[in-house]
Amino acid sequence: MRGLQGKVGIVAGGGRGIGAATARRLAEEGVCVVIGDIAEEWAVKTAAEISAAGGAAIGVQLDGTRADSQAAIVAAALDKFGTLDFYHSNLAGGTEGDIDALNCTEEVLDRSFALNAKSHFLATQAALPVLIERGGGAMIYTSSGAAIAGNPFQVAYPMAKNAIHALVRHVARKYGKKGIRANGICPGLVLTEAVAQHLSEDYVQTSLKALPHTRLGKPEDIAGAVAFLASGDGEWVNGQVWHVNGGSLQRD
Template sequence: MRGLSSKVGIVAGGGRGIGAATARRLAAEGATVVIGDIVEEWALDTAQTLRAAGCKVIGMRLDGTSAASQAAIVAAALAEFGGLDFYHSNLAGGTEGDIDVLNCTEEVLDRSFAINAKSHFLATQAALPVLLERGGGAMIYTSSGAAISGNPLQVAYPMSKNALHALVRHVARKFGKQGVRANGICPGVVMTEAVAQHLTDDYVAGMLEAIPHRRLGQPDDIAAAVAFLASDDGEWVNGQLWHVNGGSLLRD
């Protein structure tokens, strides 16, 4: 990708799964990366592995739902590497107990919005002033195909992801003239460690049968899309929600 070797970025939720794959891809492209994760050990371990391979990476704890923690990871990028060019806000979760609208508790709703909407809002508040001062940059958010698929078995998670889509478009519209690009990626079924351990072989076979592709997603598939959006090659993409899903949802 053009330009990544000169860029400094943050990957939130980068200790495992999609985030770790993204940190690896960005570092392999020559970017300097700060990895944050709610489980500090995961962030530190992933960073150590990449440093051992010669990459410029640090890891630290990040609670995405905390404004102070979001400010701290941006401050770390500035202190360690002198700037910030992109922020990949890759935070999701809170689906336990998220059933239908008549059986989803207020606590579950609040937790889902904290993780899947508020965290991205706080990431933007922390990173955006630095990107603007630098003359521009990229905010890249991980959303989900669940936002538009009409899942009858979840209500809070899709609602919170739609809130994230509004944030993507707001940032793109408001700050695009100042050089900031904001885009979201909506993964399909991606076989991360967390997903794989909860799915039976029969369920995986059923999901594969349902999509027009020969395989399910891998974290590297999403990492490639993030790397493009962070790079100079992605300079003309702004305000978009990309469905990277093997064709499970076919969208204009």
């Protein structure tokens, strides 16, 4: 990608899965990567693998639902690499007990919104002032195809992920003239470690048969989209939510 060499980026939720693949791809493109994860050992391990391969990365503990933790990872980027060019907010989860509108408890709803909406808001509050001060940068958020697909068996997660779309458009509209680009990515069914643990082989094969593609998603598919949006090649993309899903949802 054009213009990634020497940039500094944060990948929140980068210890494994989509986040780890994204951190590796960015490092291959010459980005200095700060990896944050609630499981610090995952973040440190992924950063060590990147460093061993010749890249530049550090791993830190990140509780994305806390403002002080979000501020700390931005400070870590500035302390280690001296600047910040983009923040990839990739946190997700909290789906256990998320059933339907009549059977989802208030506790499950609150947890889902904390992980899937509040964390992205707090990431924005932590990173945006730094990006504005340096003259611009990119906020890249991970949403989900679940946000717009319509699912009778889940309610809190799609609601919370939909909130990211409003955040994307707000940041793009409000701060675009200050050099800020904000975009979101909605992955389809991506076979990460966490997803694979919960899917039967029958479910995988049924999903593949319904998909107008030859395979299901890989973390690297999303990593490529993030790299583009962070790069100079993506400079004129702003306020968009991209569906990277192999064609499972087809939208204008």
